[in-house]
Each structure stands twice: as C-alpha cells, then as structure tokens.
Amino acid sequence: MAEVSIVNYNIGNAGSICNMFRKLQVTTELASTPASVLGAKRLILPGIGAFDACVKALSDSGLRGSVLEFAASKRPILGICVGMQMLTFGSEEGDLPGLGLIRAHTRRFPDDGELRIPHMGWNGVRWQIPEHALAAGLTTDDSRFYFVHSFRVVCESPSNSLAACTYGGEFSAGIVSANVAGVQFHPEKSHRFGLKLLGNFATS
C-alpha cells in the first residue's frame, strides 16, 4: 500500500508531487475512486487554477464526500495551494463553498494598485507552530518556499495558522487543524525545503 495517495480529480500537479516523493523513495498512488481515497494512509489534495473550478472538479469526480470522510478519520491530509484554499470555508475568488475543514477564509490580497498579483516567487515563512511535525528541520532562517497564488488564506483563530508569510500584509502560508493541514506554497517546486516538508508529511 502506498505511503501517500494523491487525490486525482483531473486538476493539479500530481506529476511533480509524485516526482518528489519518488526522489524521497516514498511510494505514491493516484486516488481516483472513493474507495482508494478512503483506503489511503495519507492524503494529498492538490489544486491549481481557479477556486470554483477546483471545487467543481472535486464534486464532479465524486470524491468530495470521501475526502471529507477521510479527514474525519484522523489520518493526515495535506492540501497544497488551491488544495489548501479548498480546506477553508470559501474564497472571494468564487461562489462555491469550500470543504470547511479548517476555520479560515480565502480572501483577496489588499489592492493598493502597487502590489503585483499573483504573489509569485520564493518567500520565507514564519512558523507559528514550530513544533508541528511538518515544520521539522524547516525553522531555519534560510528556508524558503515557492509561491504562486492570487488569493490568500486568513484564519479565524491564530491557533490554526501554522506558518505566516508577508506579501502586502501577513497571511497564512500554512494552516492546520488536528490531522488536516494545508500549505499555500508548492513544496513540490521548493527544492530541498519542499523535499523536507513532504518527507515530514510522509512520516507524520
């Protein structure tokens, strides 16, 4: 049985995520059916593009219910980029509701006319729960991650914010609630730092 399963709902960058786990010698599989989602040991929910498109694709794939059920089972689940935003209640980018697994909202960046959107590039993060398993070995000053996003996540309670990042103000680069976590950046594109984070996830 694969160590990590990636929700395959016809969206996202499963290819590069699998490549990185291969480098880590962690077995992966694409979870394309409710049974394979429910049977996973650990689950990754990828996502790129528009929020509603991702939410709709997840519903259309018939996997939304099983992702929710998996999250309730207390096994680790990690949302990446829009996959993280989908863990929130919803996004100002769209109209469809998110999964609501973490008490947070996906908002616009403040538009002062100067801030370039998307936030695209490498940025540092400040771990707000440094003792969390995902942050192991990553709390050094030089650690950095690759971001590409036009909307940002804001938690209702700071206790759910795993990591903060600053771009036109502070936002949550990582969120967590018990076994459910998400990162706004792309670990699969963040060379040794991303490798470390996905390695942390695979052993969590």
Added chain:
Amino acid sequence: MSSLRPRLIPCLQVADGELLKTRRFKDPVYLGDPINAVKIFNDLDCDELIVVDIRATLEGRTPDYALIEEFASEAFMPLTYGGGIDSVEQIRRILGIGIEKVVVGTAATDGKLIAAAAHTFGSQSIVVSVDVRKTIFGRREVWIRSGTRNTGIEPCAYALQMQEQGAGELFVQSIDLEGARCGYDLALMNDVSKAVRIPVIGCGGAGTLDDVRRLMNSSRVAAAAAGTMFVMHGKHGAPLISYPRAAEIASLLDPRKGLPR
C-alpha cells in the same frame, strides 16, 4: 525573510537532446547533456530554471515530451519550458508533466493561442518571449522564429499586446547582446518593464552578478535570466555549471528599492 527574493534564472538552450549555447542567436557551441545540467542546477538549490529548445520551431518539430519528462523528474524547482509550442493541447500535456510554465514565442503572434491558453490554464503559466534586435538606426524590433523573422513591431507595443491577450509574464531578450557577457540592455528592459503591469524577465548580455545587480536595481524587471554566465566559465567559454549561493542572491537587490515590481 519577509519579502520576495530576487529571481535569478538560468536559461538553458537545448536542441536534439544536447545542451548548447549560442551567441547573438548564432554559432551554437555544444556543452553537454542537458539532463545532467538540470540535475546540477537542482543540487545547487537553483530557484528557477528556463529550458528552451532553440530549433524546434525552425525544424517544425513538436515539443520533445520524453525529454521534458526527464527534466521534470530532475528539477524540483519551478521550470519553464519553451520551443515549438503552438497549441493548447501541447501546453496541457507539458503542464501535466509537472512543468510550471511554458514560454511561447513564434506562435504567440497568431493572436489566438495566448488568449486561449491563458483562459484554460491561467495567465500565471503562460510566458511570452520577446526577442529584440536593433536596426542599424537603433530602432528596436521584435523577431520570431529563433531570431530569423522580423515582425517589425516595436517591443513595448508588442509587450502590451501580449499582456492584453493574457500573457502572465514576458521573457524579454536582447538578441544583439545574447552571449556577449557585457551587461544587459538596461534601456530596453527599463522601457518594456515600465510599459506593462505583468512581470518582465530580462535576458541577454549578463556576464557577472554585477550586471544582474544593475538590471534589478535600475529597472522594474521582476527577474534576471542568463545563459552563458551559468553554463560557461572563463574567456574560452569552458563548460561549467554554476549558480550563486542564496545569501549572494539575497544581496542582489538594493534594500532601498523594496519589493521587486
């Protein structure tokens, strides 16, 4: 660490499975195996990489997906691929492999592909290349087909057109300075980066990190790309892959300038 790092991007030229380096878009020199080069850049914690097949369009070839897959499985950083791309389906396949962005050159001039691709995949994955050559009278013109066909269009006007159509980023390259190692065309980069809202990657002419520093601090470019500087060493151009350490890159941006725009 609270602001974006300066983006410094090696740009690798490939053709027929070989890593090459041209000068002024001519006289390709064979440098080695491109997969190995990507692997080394990965080990050097390179932040971003652009790989361009410089002959695909000229030879009427479609992208080499097998090669792209090999790149993707060795590069754990954002990778941009270009060369011979002329359809939404090709872009779908390349992004599906795990490539972060595509760069489109010649096919961007058809007036439809960029809009369709940006609509389907989002602007952030679509980069348009703007290859610029100066006439003997100093007028700038955009060239396509690896610098073999003149569009006659002025680069700022072209850049604006591409922004309108949905390009998420522009890869602006001075053909005249490519491989010359005498510094970027700062006036060109300044003019184009001011003309558009989208990020501009400047390329062509970098010889040292000082050239990069000058570019980043004298124009609004969002990123500096370079070929020769990262793949060749010394005046005889011996093949050698290098990439500066993180602290050196962080020091490239004048703190007074604030966030890169």
